[in-house]
Amino acid sequence: MGRKLTKQQQRILEERRQEQLASDCEHQYKGRIISQHGAHVTLEDEAGNLHKASFRQSLGAIVCGDFVYYQFEQEEPVVTTRLPRTNIFSRLGFGGKEKILAANLDQIFIVLAPEPEPSPSLIDRYLIATHYLGIQTHLLVNKFDLIENPDQWDFLDDYRGLDLSLYQTSIHDPESIAILREGLSQKTSIFVGQSGVGKSSLTNKLIPELNLQTQKINESTGLGNHTTSSTTLYHLPEENTFLIDSPGVRSFNIEHLPVSAIDDGFPEIAPLTRQCKFSNCRHLQDPHCAVKDALERGDITERRVESYMQILASLKEA
Ligand SMILES: Nc1nc2c(ncn2[C@@H]2O[C@H](COP(=O)(O)OP(=O)(O)OP(=O)(O)O)[C@@H](O)[C@H]2O)c(=O)[nH]1
Ligand SMILES: [Zn+2]
Structure with a gap:
């Protein structure tokens, strides 16, 4: 049998x-x-x-x-x-169904900029998803020529427990683009992030003949200027090097993921919750809370604790 x-x-x-x-x-x-x-x-x-x-x-x-x-x-x-996929990048879509945005990725770049103002909670969510999906992740701070207030980036320290690397670019600084280009070499990469952070501008800098590729794609679809509104794969000049530009987002829903995925995205907080005196501790509000103690010691930030609790609550509602 x-x-x-x-x-x-x-x-x-x-x-x-x-x-x-x-x-x-x-x-x-x-x-x-x-x-x-x-x-x-x-x-x-x-x-x-x-x-x-x-x-x-x-x-x-x-x-x-x-x-x-x-x-x-x-x-x-x-x-x-x-063909079988090595991985997918997905979020929760309308109607409670997982929506796959792209497949077979070697790495993902979460693109940020001084403007539009970065959304740390959006980044928290992206990082939970990419960690869960097993995609190597980089933070890419673009428009560094516009940075006036470096404190704006203090929240990036919260992510030191996750396996991330950081790129800094400006489309006006060729050296930074060259470093990024090296990081993209021989891989399939995707740029994600809020609208206006410069994903398409960076793609343009990396691919001198982008207009030609875009034109060919638009001709093939017969849909006019289609590439700006949909996730699109481009060739970098180097062989076997691909870059996917994706439309900007306001939010990123991950309510279909298990609680363990949320915990893994908050490695500095989730383990603490198991040390609270009460197993149903409403962290920060109840006595003998290990999360509160860590916050008072300055080991963790209030923003991250709130984000963690908020995402867990949204999971329960979904
Ligand atoms: N100063 C400066 N401006 C930049 C830089 N990169 C992009 N920009 C500008 O930022 C604006 C938005 O750039 P886009 O490339 O359209 O942004 P995007 O992320 O592709 O936006 P969506 O397609 O809506 O998701 C444009 O006016 C760019 O010229 C940069 O490094 N420095
Ligand atoms: Zn607690």
Whole structure:
């Protein structure tokens, strides 16, 4: 009697089977998804040509960064297979469903700037998600030419317990762009962050012929200036180096994640909560609270404690 396969094992087997089917068939071609728009995707073939393609609905979401097989049906390209993903970047979307924004990422850059004013709680949420999803994460402080108040960045100290690195750039400082370019080398990276922090400006600096790439993508979709409103994968001049620019966000919902993911995003606070005298401690309000003690010692910041409690509360409501 065979053992029952777990969901995960079944999924892997199914993906292997699909991959095998695809490679068995000589009329299947390999491509990578550049962007997705409603029922269509723009995919790049192995020769670097772009195609507007539809995809089998049974495949579920096909997203920017996906590797796929496609075939021509009545001369129209149709994606038939999605290759297994190394990872995804996702948030909670409308209707309580996980929304995948991009796949197969080597690293993510959370882009910040002195203006618009950084939102620490947004960054807390991004970091919970990227840590949970296992994506290497960098903080990128852009527009450093505009920094007048360095205290504005004190909150970045709160993240020293997480495995992050920090980049500082200005589009007016070529040296900083060169350092960033080195960090992007031979990888697929994504820029995320608030609107106006400079994601597209940086992409422009990194890719001298960005206009040409954008023009080709817009031609392929037939949707006019589409790239500014959707997550799009670009080529850097260096081989095997890809950059995904994504539209700016105001918020980032993670209420579908387990409590343990929230705890992992607050490594300086979550372990303390297990040392409070009362197991149902309403931290800061109840006596003998280890969180309060740490706050009074200056080990942690009030902002982070409030953010932690607020995110946990939003999880309960969801
Ligand atoms: N001074 C200065 N201005 C910058 C810098 N980077 C970007 N900007 C300006 O900031 C503004 C917003 O830049 P965008 O590149 O459109 O920002 P974005 O993050 O792509 O915004 P969305 O596409 O809405 O998400 C533009 O006016 C840029 O010229 C910088 O390093 N220094
Ligand atoms: Zn407590």
